[in-house]
Amino acid sequence: MSSFNLNKGDRFSLSKAAPGLTVVKIGMGWNPNDQQGGPEFDLDVSAFSIGSDFKIPSDSYFTFYGQIRMGNKIEDKIEKGLFRPFTEDGAIIGAIDDPDGTRSDGDDDEDMFIDLSKVSDKIEQIIICCTICKYPHDNKKDRRTLDLDFGKVNDCYIRIVDESNGSEILRYDLKDQYTNEDAVEFGRLFRVGNSWEFEAMGRPHTGSLQTLVDMYT
Template identity: 40%
Template sequence: MAINLQKGQRIEIGLQKVGVGLGWDPNQSTGYDFDLDASAFMLDADHKLPEDEFFVFYNNLVSPDGAVESSGDDLTGGNSDGDDETISVDLDKVDPRIQEILFTVTIHEAVQRRQNFGQVHNSFIRIYNAITNEEIAKYELDEDFSTETAVEFGRLYKRNGGWKFEAMGYGCKGGLQALVDKYVR
């Protein structure tokens, strides 16, 4: 049975292959579609990317170690009834320099389109067993992010030789660029 995660909650993963799914409903109001983007920042002990290629997103679909792979970009949120974008992680392949994998969601062109997460409906990020597709945990976006355009949803991190997941829920304005500025050397 899946856990519905709360901000700050941590769980043991105990898996080799993990999937991270992002889903949301298409914009039903007038205006632009919501283009949410799932990304992964693979961080070293200094909480920075060891190399730019360890940032996996719609313009860099696979990490250099082959451990993290993005499904690509869904521009509207209307391509499925479940996950609209996914990130697959093979923890056995993760470069030894990597201490955590941070999962983020941003709204593409949020400022130009005058959009924020408070306008997005039924958005979630979920963690699942990538081999069996069994959902382990789900984190639902709620009213906490009414003005934000970027959210650090959660992270996989190394602890005592194993991997754990933490639901973070840190929102910020500035979209993807704000996160890149924070994690690129």
């Protein structure tokens, strides 16, 4: 199956494209437009699993690097000795933080796994987000990170892969020109009856991760 390239606002039926689809990998990548001696870029992937009220039902449904709990090493999805965040329904295994945005050719900077068959009935959609980590939450406590935004990031993308066979189903490249925005709702998985679809959102915000937390909690 060939991959589909989406544009902002496009909707795509995962269930029609890949009948029987169960576990998907959400891969994201980017290339920071670093300046020599400048602040370190650290982009983070997170997910908000929300119900009909557009809120997460509990803290577990906010999946991000700081929510890691022990005991969630799941088969070969988890690198040996590393742990990832996960939702209480066991449907989402979140990303491991990659602080420098470097990757080998063909690899994603960060990824998460979603078992669509396990998503709780109280969840209507899963919002996939990307944010820039800033002072004082950055690793080096560098105040210069406060000036970082998505205008300084190149080649940012999200893709969905059928984990059962490794085939890429779709890809969405972020093409908008940004100025001071430091958080982006990249896309959302949502239910349509018993099927799942994906929408390429590309909706930017300022206020980094906290803005999204305030929206969905």
